[in-house]
Structure formats: C-alpha cells, structure tokens
Amino acid sequence: MNKTMIVQVATINYECDFQQFGTNKYVDTECNSITFINYGTSVVQIESVILQPNQQLKIEGNTGEFTRQRFLVNFGNSATGNNVVVIRKRYINI
Secondary structure: OOOOOOOOOOOOOEEEEEEEEOOOEEEEOOEOEEEEEEOOOOOEEEOOEEEOOOOEEEEEOOOOOOEOOEEEEEOOOOOOOOOEEEEEEEEOOO
C-alpha cells in the first residue's frame, strides 16, 4: 500500500529594490540581504570595507533572517566618479 503525503509549505515573499548613491549617506537595511556595487571611478568605503571600482560587497542572511543594520556609504572627499548601487532583498509578507 503506497500512501502519498502532501506537505504544504508557507512561502516567504520578497522583492528586490535598487538604489543609486553618489554622496556620503547612511543606508538602512530592513532586509534579508544587501549588495553594494561600486560602478564609479572613485574608491568607496562601506563601514570599514573599501571597495575599488567594479568591486562589490554582498551580505546575505539565511532564509527567514532579517536585519535592521545601518551602513555608511562613504566616498570621503571625492566629488566626482562616485556611483554605488545598493540592492536589497526585502521580505514583503513579514
């Protein structure tokens, strides 16, 4: 006798948002994962991590984890060539 068991699993819905920064600014997370990509020609510092042009910093949580940390995007005194894109994975049903 072969019985099939059906297990219903609740899904966690999320969306991704994209922001672009060219000046020093704090970024609020409110997300599961966040990625900083330096598309500019100048160096940028994310807290204590220095990103050269074309480098990225990715911070990912496990399924269901959530953070409210703030990160400082800091270009120092640079006035040109500043371009960081921030991508956040944000849960929408919790």
